[in-house]
Amino acid sequence: MSLQAPRGTQDILPDRTPRWQFVETRFREVLARYGYGEIRTPMFEPTELFQRGVGTSTDIVQKEMYTFQDRKGRSLTLRPEGTAAVARAVVEHKLLATGQPQKMWYLGPMFRYERPQAGRYRQHSQVGAELLGVESPAGDFEMIALFVDLLDAVGLRQTRVLLNSVGDATCRPAFTETLRTYLRAHLSELCPDCVRRTEENPLRVLDCKVPGCREVARGIPRIQDHLCPACRAHQDELRTLLDRAEIPFEMADHLVRGLDYYTRTVFEVEHGGLGAQSAVGGGGRYDRLIEDVGGPSTPGVGFSSGVERILLALEAEGAALPGALTPEIMLVTVGEGEERREAMRLARRLRRRFRVDLDLRGRGLAAQMKAADRAGATLALLIGEGELAAREWTLKTLATGAQERVPDRELETRLLAMLSQDKGRE
Ligand code: HAM
Numbered sequence: 001m002s003l004q005a006p007r008g009t010q011d012i013l014p015d016r017t018p019r020w021q022f023v024e025t026r027f028r029e030v031l032a033r034y035g036y037g038e039i040r041t042p043m044f045e046p047t048e049l050f051q052r053g054v055g056t057s058t059d060i061v062q063k064e065m066y067t068f069q070d071r072k073g074r075s076l077t078l079r080p081e082g083t084a085a086v087a088r089a090v091v092e093h094k095l096l097a098t099g100q101p102q103k104m105w106y107l108g109p110m111f112r113y114e115r116p117q118a119g120r121y122r123q124h125s126q127v128g129a130e131l132l133g134v135e136s137p138a139g140d141f142e143m144i145a146l147f148v149d150l151l152d153a154v155g156l157r158q159t160r161v162l163l164n165s166v167g168d169a170t171c172r173p174a175f176t177e178t179l180r181t182y183l184r185a186h187l188s189e190l191c192p193d194c195v196r197r198t199e200e201n202p203l204r205v206l207d208c209k210v211p212g213c214r215e216v217a218r219g220i221p222r223i224q225d226h227l228c229p230a231c232r233a234h235q236d237e238l239r240t241l242l243d244r245a246e247i248p249f250e251m252a253d254h255l256v257r258g259l260d261y262y263t264r265t266v267f268e269v270e271h272g273g274l275g276a277q278s279a280v281g282g283g284g285r286y287d288r289l290i291e292d293v294g295g296p297s298t299p300g301v302g303f304s305s306g307v308e309r310i311l312l313a314l315e316a317e318g319a320a321l322p323g324a325l326t327p328e329i330m331l332v333t334v335g336e337g338e339e340r341r342e343a344m345r346l347a348r349r350l351r352r353r354f355r356v357d358l359d360l361r362g363r364g365l366a367a368q369m370k371a372a373d374r375a376g377a378t379l380a381l382l383i384g385e386g387e388l389a390a391r392e393w394t395l396k397t398l399a400t401g402a403q404e405r406v407p408d409r410e411l412e413t414r415l416l417a418m419l420s421q422d423k424g425r426e
Pocket of ligand 1: 080081082083084112114119120121122123124125126128129130258259279280281282283284301302303304305306307308309
């Protein structure tokens, strides 16, 4: 039996990697303009980090982690998300003592044991950013603006920004109690998980996808009606900032996000072309997380976005995405032996400046010319007996069939001139 990639994972083959490189390049440009530095943390962390950071009553920690023991019996987990890992690294390296705010971004694979479907995988890639040390709504604003600008930079259009608040240590406990009282009156309509969540963490009922629970959630008390004055003022100022910058958003009562570290602001960006997994990404404020992983009390806010979903959304919009780069020059040998040796030498020389390809399997002239066309090359450089003897090369523009001879010492200059006329050269 032949082996296959694990369920819920995918190979990104060379014909599709240019799409990834395109979005990654755009992300890097925008993140640099915002002044964020890249952080790379390990793919696995102590399991306890996610229990403490993400929260033991979340689906991620209860059902979705790839947890294993190493040979010394330590419990490790493939990272299901990036924020807790960034918090751990910042505390471990005492970065908060070196200056605040700390502004960081990351891009890489995350692992969640979820039921795979379109837009949902067991290994997915996230681009994310975290801003540590900013308590004011300016931080929330910067994160939403950055997220919107990242999506804009890759050309995504049909997005909606959803906004809510989940309150803080002042108002959430009372709201949680109100929610619990409401849910206790509907226990018979809830799924077994939500019956448990009612006692453990009633906010999580709002995430449940089971139809009965969604029905109950429809009549649930609104957190917006229970925010304390400080949370309300924080939200009002954020809304003012978004309005001022003309970033459209909608308030979403039921948005609580599936991770426990959030305080106050939560947001998500949705895309209509994604079907059931409609969130391109999400984030929010997490003013307790740094403390929860053992650091000094420090506010934080951030977001992350699934790169696969960004690409799916772009494809749903019919966006023009780059394909594999074509060779600029195809070396074509007319004869055997010396011509082929010369082609190898010349290819290496020209590859310092140009995208060059050549036949490595000893095929004949006709097959080489066909390959040049099929590869989408701009020029063919012909190497025959006459060219070798005269130390000059025949350049053929494949689109027109026009040919010219160029002395060896002028080759690079002439190629640059010819290729710069060609739109394809970047
Ligand atoms: P999250 O909402 O769990 O948040 O994940 C962020 C995004 O990653 C989702 O909106 C989605 O686009 C993508 N994603 C998540 N799971 C999958 C999956 N199984 N398959 C494909 N894509 C997926 C977080 O992870 C937080 N760390 C975000 C954050 C950063 N909050 C503050 N800072």
